[in-house]
Amino acid sequence: MGRRSERLSKQGMLAGDGSGEGDVIQVVSRAFDVLRCFEGHEARLGNLEISNRCGLPRSTVSRLTHTLTRMGQLVYLPRDQKYRIGPSAVAMSSSMMKGLQLRNLIRQRLADVAEQLPGTVGFVIPDRFHLVYFEFARSASALGLHEVTGSRISMASTAAGAAYTAALQPEIGDALIAEMEREVPDSAKLLKPRIEANRQFLREHGYVVTCGLWSPHINGLAVPLWSPQYQTVVVVTIGLLAAMYDEERLHREVAPLMIELGRAVGGLLEGAEGDFLNSRLERKPIAVAVHNNNKPITSEGVNDLEAGTRRARSARSVRARDGRR
Template sequence: MGRRSERLSKQGMLASDLAGEGDVIQVVSRAFDVLRCFEGHEARLGNLEISNRCGLPRSTVSRLTHTLTRMGQLVYLPRDQKYRIGPSAVAMSTSMMRGLQLRNLIRQRLQDVAEQLPGTVGFVIPDRFHLVYLEHGRAANALGLHEGTGSRIAMASTAAGHAYTAALDADVGDALLAEMEREIPEGAKLLRPRIEDNRRSLREHGYVVVCGLWSPHINGLAVPVWSPQYQTFVVVTIGLLSAMYDEARLHKEVAPRLLELSVAVGALLEGTDGDIFSNRMESKPLPVPTHNNKIVKTEDTNELEAGARRPRAARSLRTRDGRR
């Protein structure tokens, strides 16, 4: 692997790029920033709204939306004088989501936990300063957080985001925080004072707890899991009503189940040559941890033990490629 490829393997990003010093092509980066503004297929936004969301000059946004429209990534609506996601973007996302075997298996495990806990259990992947729900599980009587597949959540104000940033190598995490301070300073103010405590919690317990930050009524717990396919951390997380689950109860009752779930998800991610989106997976059977009723143990070195296999814990992963 070449030197540049080794650098790129650090959570799929370069610390220097995050600091604005790398060789990122800015026009490409800004085009994706524009597309990120459209949360959902029905979202309709004008250039001014996009400019406010992206923090880009309106003239720059105008050129980008014109180009993206010519490419079919956006559609212009003359009556509204707004844009919406175009057919090319829909076709691209649909083809990526076509194969669901692995994600179905992950969803089943999320749902198993959701049947035991009255909240929303999610499997999320990072997207710059946000995380996106790839799958979720929710019991019929679930209370509190009601996010669904495709929902975006802020990295700075959620347990999932705090767990993800805590799992990053210190240089990558600090660079991400520095970029956040420049672009969304209000988010950085939430995250920076807690980053060291989050890193310590991850080292000592294997998870991160965030109470009342996103909403005073919601407490969350999250576990980062290394994805070998994407060379970054994905996160297993749960949101619960704070009136029912205070911090002590999260540690005592919720943490063991989320740790066990993270081991199962990690085994699925490491046990296939396919990826989260594609249907091109080998036909070999996927490993299924046989925990039964065992509680996952947290040892002094915090190695999570599974019945079938033991994926690498976030803290013990190699520093060279950005994993802790």
């Protein structure tokens, strides 16, 4: 029993481990694939559109949407002959989003950085081959990047995705890329050649940078964290106009703020592990990290965490596995 729980928890790191397909009830997996197609509450999709989006036969989609409608997860709109997210799905997601104080505190931390940098700052969580914005904050002067809560971004073409995959234990990250090669080969081709360099940079600096990958006009920087609640890596990230923030400026000016943001959000996650309303969740001003020769220096009190290990760990920072404890 313990070994099975260990395996399932480890597979959860990459939200779909191909090596564990024997443990997955396929119809449940496909039902969630259908629900993932509805990215917004107002999205309206027919069976053909759902079939094209999730790569399932239309007959299979028809059976799944019928069942999901009877469960209240979807609602059928006769006039449009399409579906939209149903009340049961909304209620379930609302119940999962309890602990609004924690979310508000995370949002405030993101806003602290957004007040200092003209970009979009986000806190994202993994969902198969994508990452989803759990919270975000945007500078009033931000241009070029307009993600909102619930937006899904590619794992292969963003700084957040680069940081997430680099922070995974190597065998977990390699398994994820292998699954991507089977299901989304174009994404795998984009991510695979860069993952070793990303791991090395994360070990040395505590963050990952991508320039012009998602868009030629956007550069990004991301810091991975360990979430005790979900036993997985989550990420704080920022996107900025490339014309204003080239790679050198990202390292020099943006990295210290984002590393400090990672510490702050990590502390909130760690304190909220047992109680979202814990009195320890206090807001403190974000300070710029001390750096030397434009290289951020982490404080001695910050753990260098091995992503993917099974022991409980601090959420304050995550670096790719390098043998340190």
